[in-house]
Amino acid sequence: MNDPSRQGPKIKPISLYVWVLVGLQVLLLIAIGTSFVNLGVFNIVIRLAIAVTSVMLLMVFFMHESRARALTIMTSALGFIWLALLVGLSLTDFLVRIPVPPPW
């Protein structure tokens, strides 16, 4: 059973797990801290940037352990790309629509 092709991904050192955890918590603190600073348009940008970084940390270190790496990376990107399509093309309507005042 020592044939490498039959084994799964390499077992990673426990320190890696701890470092990723520290990274995630630091990102969380940054997110909470900066939320009290008014950055205008950049509010949402920085929020999403931090979220994406956290997710990337998880995905890069823990979720792509399969041998079929390229395929799973493509698949995981697929959901996000399609979500971007949905939001992006919908916004071509909502962002340029003549505003209708609410009925109240």
Place this chain on the structure above:
Amino acid sequence: MNTRTLEPQHFKSPAGEVEKQFDNPLQQRDTATIGMWVFMATEIMFFGVLFAAYLILRSLHPAGFAEASRDTDLLLGSIETAVLLVSSITIMIGIRAVRLEQRRIGVAFLGLTVLLGCGFLLIHGLEYRADYFKHLIPGIDYHQSGPYWKVKELFYCMYYFITGFHSLHLFIGICVNAGMTIRVARGSYGEHDYTALELAGLYWHLVDMVWIFVFPLLYLIGRSG
């Protein structure tokens, strides 16, 4: 000459039984993993509808949504986020231990993951309870005043749809992981047979990832306005 046998192979290997459509355990394992990833892409689209609706409605009513999101509980929300992030690591440590045949450590960390998940749900329940007393639950008990009370109701609709759907997923994850923990405790899984554990781990990360987006979008944006 191809040496593959004429009839499908039903053979037991240390990695469990290989189903007839697969040639070897590795193919079976990879296939299951790809299947899980495709399933997770559909999950992203499930949540994506809610996120898309939220972002679009927010773009229509920026001020009202900002005000409403200031009413969310930042402290509890932050604790929930931290708890979930920790759980994502504990589940990985648990799976790692099972792969190293350190069964007791594995059970401990998988069990800890389940407890952290339950903790999240508990804290979130406290949030819902506080909302109920503040009359913030649309459709059940909603009484607010101020210029934005209508838009705030819209925000809280989205808030409950998104967090509710997320909690539902977390609940499923907790059930799956509790089952896995029991099976590990009884001696299932091990060095070569951990695909199911790994898939459960992927699902757990997915639920965690969703929350990583929920937290800033619902709790943080508009906090500074």
Place this chain on the structure above:
Amino acid sequence: MSTMDTLTLPPPAVDSYLDHDNTLWAWLTTHDHKRIAILYTIGITFFFVLGGIAAAMIRLDLLEPSGLLDPETYNKSFTFHGVVMVWFFLIPSIPATLGNFLLPLMIGARDMAFPRINLASWYLYMIGGLFTAAALVWGGVDTGWTFYTPYSTMFSNTNVYLVIVGVFVTGFSTIFTGINFLVTTHSLRTPGMTWFRLPLFVWAMYAVSLVMVLATPVLAMTLALIGLERGMGVGVFDPALGGDPLLFQHLFWFYSHPAVYIMILPAMGLVSEVISCFARRRIFGYKFMTWSMLAIAVIGFMVWGHHMFVAGMSVYAGMVFSLLSFIVAVPSAIKVFNWTSTLHKGDISFESPMLYVLGFVGLFTMGGLTGLMLAAPALDVPLTDTYFVIAHFHYVMVGGSVMAYMGGIHFWWPKVTGRLYPEGPAKFSAILMFVGFNLTFFPQYILGYDGMPRRYHSYAPQFQTLNVLSSAGASILALSYLLPLLYLVWSLRYGHKAGNNPWQARGLEWQTTSPPPENNFRHPPVVRNAYAYDEPAP
């Protein structure tokens, strides 16, 4: 072991998948993709009949300008027709039946990657169907198959819940099928079956699975939002709160336009197989065919706004969606050109599957071209919600998908059952279907262009002649659907033995026995080429 060696062996005396375990319990718990395909066929045929009866009610009502049915019944008829035909017939039709049966055979696999999930998908389909049928028994639903808000959330007093739950559950069956197809194609191809040797039918299944997997969740969640809004009395589509009913339309059509491609892409793949076989030619422009199918699947997601030109969407968005809708016509046109080029200088024989499929090419082209008219906002504004739209999408859905489905059933019938159907009646009903279809729907183009609106139980008297023509055509069409049911069932017992490859086709599925053994192939096949019609028959 090469395919050539396999085929020089004497006809193998292998038990087929139909030979053992024929108790009801064995069928209901089977993991065999071939049996699940047959379960699906039975379910789909049942719902096709239900939807057909609803269509008959519509055509019956429209015989008279004042309408023969009362308005509520009419509204419930067209809603039921739409819901059943879209979600319980067209979407699962080719993928869940022929696709389920053929995909593993075509790639040389022993089964789907996840057989249990495959079976679960059938059960979900049937449970969803049960809910929808229950809604009918309970008194029907009148929202139209599109469930537009705020009518569906605030005003309709009919069984919206039941139908929404039914469609929601069926959505999961679609997702499961999609996941299974994608993963099977990736993981279980036999040696030598490279991506560009895959039959175009498999490519079609791959492309359609992408759409299923990425679009269906959007529908499910959107319907869940409708259910919540009905239940709670508040929700995100409610304009009283600042919500937006158009948001519903965006989300709904983000699913439902790609759903159109879920219906037509499998037909495109199927047609490529049949045309190539009966023209005895390698498919023309194979790579263009694969890329155009993927392009249709992807671009199909970016055109949904053309359903909303008059709904109050911004004009800018209308322009964007119009442009994208024209772009999606390009890969579709590539496919039509490649089919005709395959026929060019081919050694064509007009067997009944070929007749169906040639009917498909013509009718699909007409449906597609009128689609271009509707993609132009200037023309779409007066034509929206007229019978022109009805005729357009029935040319694509019925003239396209259903014709192809029928062609596929005939083409692979010998493989599935091991029997040949009688060719004479089959040719007759193929021609009858073409005639009946055109008589039903061509008048509707004219009606729509003249301004007859859809979804009304009555109409202005000057439209009566064309409506009567259309109803007459519908009865011919109904006959042409009944005939195959009769002679195909007849052939199960009395048909001639088919042999392994009655059409001398080159696909992998024809190299195994008819009907195939439980594990599909006695020897794992090795593939060296695709569509080798220019080489001597194996």
